[in-house]
Structure formats: C-alpha cells, structure tokens
Amino acid sequence: MREEEIEVAIKVVVVGNGAVGKSSMIQRYCKGIFTKDYKKTIGVDFLERQIEISGEEVRLMLWDTAGQEEFDAITKSYYRGAQACVLAFSTVDRASFDAVESWKKKVEDEVGNIPMVLVQNKIDLVDNALIDHEEADALAKKLKLRFYRTSVKEDLNVNDVFRYLSDRYLARIQNCEAEETPVQQTRIGSIFDTAGTTGTVNNTNKHIDTGSTIQLKPTKQRTHGKKRSFCFKL
Numbered sequence: 001m002r003e004e005e006i007e008v009a010i011k012v013v014v015v016g017n018g019a020v021g022k023s024s025m026i027q028r029y030c031k032g033i034f035t036k037d038y039k040k041t042i043g044v045d046f047l048e049r050q051i052e053i054s055g056e057e058v059r060l061m062l063w064d065t066a067g068q069e070e071f072d073a074i075t076k077s078y079y080r081g082a083q084a085c086v087l088a089f090s091t092v093d094r095a096s097f098d099a100v101e102s103w104k105k106k107v108e109d110e111v112g113n114i115p116m117v118l119v120q121n122k123i124d125l126v127d128n129a130l131i132d133h134e135e136a137d138a139l140a141k142k143l144k145l146r147f148y149r150t151s152v153k154e155d156l157n158v159n160d161v162f163r164y165l166s167d168r169y170l171a172r173i174q175n176c177e178a179e180e181t182p183v184q185q186t187r188i189g190s191i192f193d194t195a196g197t198t199g200t201v202n203n204t205n206k207h208i209d210t211g212s213t214i215q216l217k218p219t220k221q222r223t224h225g226k227k228r229s230f231c232f233k234l
C-alpha cells in the first residue's frame, strides 16, 4: 500500500442459529479451509482478511457469534460498531430459517440499518432441503435483502457474500462523503467495543489473544498515522 493510501476497515458480524455454518464460513473465507467437525462457538470469535476493491485496500474483520441463545447477552454487545452483517441459515435446518427475522432484529436493535445479506448455507445438501427455493426467495424479497446460496464445504459463493457487503459499505461511505453531511463519525481503531466481555479471539495478524478480553492494535499503525472519517446513514 502506498503511503498516501488510506485503509478501510469493515466490521462484519455473522449471525444465525447454531450449526448453520458461521464459523465454517469465516474460516473458509479467511483461511481457505473447511472442517467437518462441529465445535460450538462460545461467545464470539474473530478473523480478518484483506481484499482490494477498485484499487482500495479493504480490511474485513469478521466476527463469528454464537448461535445459541444462552450466549445472546455476550454476542449482542459485539454487534455494536458493526458496519455489515451476514444473516445465515442452513438448508437442512428449518428452525434456522424461521429464526432469520429475529436475528435481523437483534442486530438492528443494536446498530440500526447496516448493509445486510441473507445466506442459505449447506446448499450441497439440497437433496435433503427443508426449505423450498420459493420460500427462501420470498423471505429475501420481504426483507429486501440480497440473497446468496452457499456451500462452505464446496467453497461455493462464499467470496461473493463478503464482496457484496464490502461493495455496499464502500458505496455507502462514498455517498456519504459526496454529500458531506456526516451523521456520525468514527475513526478507524475506535469502532470496537472491547469492554470486559468474555470470548475468544483468534490470534490473526496484528491481533492479540488475551484469553478473555479482546485487544486490537489501533489501525492507525497500519495507515501510517492517517485516519479516515466514517459517516453512517442510519
């Protein structure tokens, strides 16, 4: 990255019922791997990946939240500061489909209107599907969300999901800058609520795994001291 270029960091939360494939999706996207074992997420987890969009460096911070309700109190606090969201359900889990709207509401209650995408994972198991194509399409239409069918196992459409969210977010901040009417400004490095919440953070790149609390090194270091203002339309 050239000295004068400024990095954009996007906090993305991935939500949905337990075992729909949230952790697997993030692992696939950030590490390029898939594991068959199911290890339930306790609290939250975190991975990141850097991509380039239209010549702009974009750092995606993917927050993997627990699907089990027992962790709601913990995970909700991690929605704060999210700039995009994946709402995931599984092809072979009817309850996960029925719960999509409530996940959307939980996130919106914390962060308002942010770019979201609806994802039907495990499409490789379509022969055992418990949700019709039409009803999934209808839900996407009702919620006015872009809809992707993915197979994390087969690495199908996973990149597209995160690419779409990044595009949406960039378009949003560009519109905002054009209008020059900032509603709320947040600096890179201050978008995270790290206060005393339990959970684990994978020790990727510049991040520190403290075992119980999250510490992120300020992005300022990676932007050579330059800061970018963000403007959100809520």
Ligand SMILES: Nc1nc2c(ncn2[C@@H]2O[C@H](COP(=O)(O)OP(=O)(O)OP(=O)(O)O)[C@@H](O)[C@H]2O)c(=O)[nH]1
Binding pocket: 016, 017, 018, 019, 020, 021, 022, 023, 024, 025, 035, 036, 037, 038, 039, 040, 041, 042, 065, 066, 067, 068, 121, 122, 123, 124, 125, 150, 151, 152, 153, 154
């Ligand atoms: N067949 C198939 N299995 C998948 C796919 N994605 C994930 N899985 C499997 O589904 C199980 C649950 O995946 P996880 O990624 O742990 O699910 P999660 O949504 O993070 O679950 P919680 O942590 O409980 O919220 C694991 O056994 C995965 O291997 C997929 O696309 N196809």
